[in-house]
Amino acid sequence: MKGTHANLSKDFITGSDKTDWHNNALWFLRAKRDIQRDTIEDWEKLRSTAAAIKDHTLSRLPEYLQTFEENAVKNGMQVHWAWDDKELREITAKILKDNNARSVVKSKSMLTEECGLNPYLEQEGFEVVDTDLGERIVQLRKEHPSHIVVPAIHLKKEEVSDTFHEKMNTEKGNASPDYLASVAREALRKDFMKADAAITGVNFGVAEAGAVVVCTNEGNADMGVHSKKTVIHCMGMEKLVPGYDELAVFTRLLARSATGQPVTVFTSHYRKPRPETTEHIIIVNNKRTDIFADPEFRQAMRCIRCGACMNTCPVYRRSGGHSYHHTVPGPIGSVLAPFYGKEKNKDLPFASTLCGSCNNVCPVKIDLAGLLYRWRQKLTDETSSDMSKKIGMEVGSKILKSRKKYDLAGSVFRWVPKGLLQSGLNPWNVHLPDGRKGRVFPEVPKESFRQWYKKNQEDS
Ligand code: SF4
Structure with missing residues (x-):
């Protein structure tokens, strides 16, 4: 076994x-x-x-x-x-x-x-x-x-x-x-x-x-x-x-x-x-x-399994191939995996920064970042979603859309103890579920970038 x-x-x-x-x-x-x-x-x-x-x-x-x-x-x-x-x-x-x-x-x-x-x-x-x-x-x-x-x-x-x-x-x-x-x-x-x-x-x-x-x-x-x-x-x-x-x-x-x-x-x-x-x-x-029959994902069939997209992927490099719970890991694996089970592999297309480094090295020019992005849209519509993540995203989107709310949220978070933030936010981080266990929440800065910039501009 x-x-x-x-x-x-x-x-x-x-x-x-x-x-x-x-x-x-x-x-x-x-x-x-x-x-x-x-x-x-x-x-x-x-x-x-x-x-x-x-x-x-x-x-x-x-x-x-x-x-x-x-x-x-x-x-x-x-x-x-x-x-x-x-x-x-x-x-x-x-x-x-x-x-x-x-x-x-x-x-x-x-x-x-x-x-x-x-x-x-x-x-x-x-x-x-x-x-x-x-x-x-x-x-x-x-x-x-x-x-x-x-x-x-x-x-x-x-x-x-x-x-x-x-x-x-x-x-x-x-x-x-x-x-x-x-x-x-x-x-x-x-x-x-x-x-x-x-x-x-x-x-x-x-x-x-x-x-x-x-x-x-x-x-x-x-x-x-x-x-x-x-x-x-x-x-x-x-x-x-x-x-x-x-x-x-x-x-x-x-x-x-x-x-x-x-x-x-x-x-x-x-x-x-x-x-x-x-x-x-x-x-x-x-x-x-099935992959070939799908005009949106057909290009994934060009893959010659060279592994270059894994070698360059910042997520793969830092989380290791076993974090991907699919035979082929990394960017191309995350594009292929939903064809082998949408529900069980719905997290994988999110295991990417979409930085596009994989696109740059792929010898057969597969638009890996584009395909991962497309899967995110499709899987969000076609599979069950985690309620806490859904709520988190909605709250996050409201905050990010409003300058006032963003500033307010920033000042509130700066006063919350780091340990509390770590335990409070981890459950929402559903992607690479086993990978999150090793993540440490970064030190929260005492001031926002905007405050720091203003202060330094005044000092100079
Ligand atoms: S870089 Fe391209 S050809 Fe190589 S494994 Fe990744 S998707 Fe396949």
Whole structure:
């Protein structure tokens, strides 16, 4: 049983100096991204081209999916279609059973995380080992990934060391990244040797070739695909690009935007099965057609899951991925989440300052801030609302509309003890409900800005 998002989020926010440290770690990736952006002269043109390719492909998705399937089948791949998460789980389990596979090595796939594949397979008696190092760490800790590209970014090396000591009997207190990585590598090699089948995610599907492309920095997808007789690639239907020319645009953008690398260490193309092996591609919908059918939110389907919007988001950086109680966190996760349950995810579009930094870095130019704002309007109309928040907003709006009331409220609040303000206002702060527990109300100034300004103007 995995730790809940709420518990993990509470530990993250209230525990220690994690928020500052996490903020800096993510900003480091953002800064690396900026350096890589500056190596490409026509970066903005590249982004616009990528957005146009995605819009084009999505507007002809049935055609491209058909071409992809025909070419993949010609290459000897077996193509399956999963309408939803349940079908992905069942198809995967059936393929494994039909091929007498009981153990699986899996490379990083947020799609399988979204569809709850690991818990299902484990419940069905399969052994599943995540082989991306970050994913393996969170798997050992029974946690969810907190980021779509760097799943264990919320953990310090000392915490990883403790986990490895507990689960793999490593030296207590040895938090050397080299040591921990070498132990993990050794253990994973044994898992690769032992497993019966391999599962991968998919970064891109190339329609003209019927091939899938998987980008990793660790080569773990290749280790699985090249050593197992049964291979399954799980691909969201929005991952298609028409051909290799279009793919080249995205491979230039993906790693630069994600981790500030010019390209991922491995960009692996899987086109046809090796002799005496079976290779399957499962194309998954799971509400993607609902998103595409909505003209207001359609552009969210352009997303290539690079994580850049998370790395730059001030809310994500300071609250951590587990605060978002949805598989994909951060700005894009908050845009997608209401499609998977408006009532249960109605708080997420409010977990943003709407500063627009995500818009500036998104390699496919999704108007994330605009979409979040639109969700706020829709969800306020379409879901139940918290009465105390509603009253608070109405009172707030009356005060803010009137200069006299604003001045009066300001002078009253300046005399209320800070502790009382903290306990009085927290219940209204319904967004990131677990995140608020670590928030400290700032010191209330003794005078208003207007009073301070007037006084200083007179002094000067
Ligand atoms: S919305 Fe844009 S920035 Fe965010 S993960 Fe998707 S492609 Fe990357």
